[in-house]
Amino acid sequence: MIPDWMNNVDLQPGHFSAGRHGKKGFIGKTIEGILGFLEEAFLSESYSKRPGLMQSLDPRVKLLSILAVVFAASMISDLKVLVAIYLLTLLITYLSKIGVGFFIKRVWLFIPIFAGIIAIPMIFNVFLPGDPLYTIIHLGAGAHLGPFSLPESIFITKQGTMAAVIFTMRVATCVSAVVLLFLTTPQQILFKSLRTVGVPKIYVLTLQMTYRYIFLLMEQVREMYIAKKARTIKSRGLIDDQKWVGGRIGYTLIRSLSMSEKVHMAMLSRGFSGEVHIMQEFKMSQRDYLAGAAAISISLVLVLISQDIIRV
Template sequence: MTDNKSIVVLPDWIQQPVDQEVIPVKSRSQSTRYLVKTIKDLTRVMADSLRSEVYARSNGLLQKVDPRIKLGAVILCVIAVSTSRSLMCLAILWFLSLFLMGLSHLPFGKIQLRVWGFVPLITFIAGIPAMLNIINDGQPLVVLYTFTSTPQLAGWYWPESIYISKPGLIAVLLLSIRVGLCLTFGVLLALTTPLADLVRALRILRVPGVMVVIMEMTYRYIILLLVIALEIFQARKMRTVGNLSLKDRQGQVFSGAGTLFAKSMFLAEEVFQAMTARGYTGKLVRMEVVGEGCSWQNVKSVLIRSAGSDCL
């Protein structure tokens, strides 16, 4: 009886024992951590942009207001914040922003943490020298240093003690609160208005139409280039094996930047040709959902023109 089972014979070089020391190799996660970090950063930026669009199209109070009215109101609020010298007035404006965020279904806790946790804090730290009596003299609050004798520098006599004055502290607090409130109203406007509507609302400020078109298309191109960059780095990560030297990692970054630039130029040319073929004359036309204020004659005219351009 014949045995149909095949016998696998290993080569001699595999069966030989390995006497040399095994050199440890860095793990994939360690050698490609810069790719992982870049992918995470790009993903976070895209997620923030998508989240802003979702908030802007939700069923809240400010989402239903005309973008031009919101833009004008925010400009007035920023002017009121910048010119106010009363902490009570600034506190009222802050509670007003929280009230509007709540009615607009926005996560005001996360927004306040992001707004007040960075820029106003940096402004307060940068304004610490302005608290001292050397710049703003007044009632002392905290004495930092007292000289034994009156110091003199270049003919200018220093005070006997250096302390944090009450007018200086109030001035720095007002500056930090103003910065935080201006950012709060700006974020409130951005999160409750789609960017396309917000850019078009700039026309009330007499911004030229060319600038409006450039800003709107720039934003769309940034999002598109983020998607392309994310795809490039994800493909690079999937094809990276083993440990890479610093020179190789730098080469990957430079080649990725060059590829992204080349794709952006090619994409810009394709988009311009497509817009020209569809009758672009320098003015963007927005397609709205058919409703009570939309005529079916306009819709049929658009469909006929689109069919004609496709036939050509």
């Protein structure tokens, strides 16, 4: 029997600290990266155990719903509709007991901001002609920059700005939906639910094993870098340090291959024949069907909107 206190889950996000590393060289940055990875992994694990809306749904329904919504969002080119879907993901985030502020930060931090930066040039008429919204500089006729001839004046266009905002918003909406999926589903269960979309059992098992061994390998890498740090008084030259890193990666590769041999033998000795069995422990309840039907009909309506069959 597992005692109760072991079953208790601490729902508060933990914080991993690498301590102070002084000037951050490649060692400090690596250690920090690994701790950041662990923090992120444990954080999403803790969110996935909270008693919220998304957490209570069957993972297969969640996966199919999110796939449908992301597909629909990728077809939509109407800003109002995109904003509406985005707000819907925020509402579901709130109902799933995930901090909305944290969620917005988590989503926007990397991908949509990057998309926004990519989209910035397109607001100027240099890349995309359109009606002027705000003139930046008037160059006069025949202006050119090196071999490129420039238009008479450079201005921000209405169409370009709209297209850039829609592009960024679409990326943000799609990323939000996917982040919502993996924040509310424990990884191992999420992998298992991939069976519904036709991923063969053998790859579900491979994914699950990979997930486990990543933590082991990460820990080994962290130890290598800490050991190096502990033994470093004066850093050696750049080339020597680079050689060291290359050697450690090579060593990790050799170790993972030899570990795979041992794991294989351990599996064989426990009766593994190469055939994969996965326990099917999902149960659909009425609200799962309801949620799935709702998500899929919303997506269908969205696709119809994107094809101009329904007008908004």
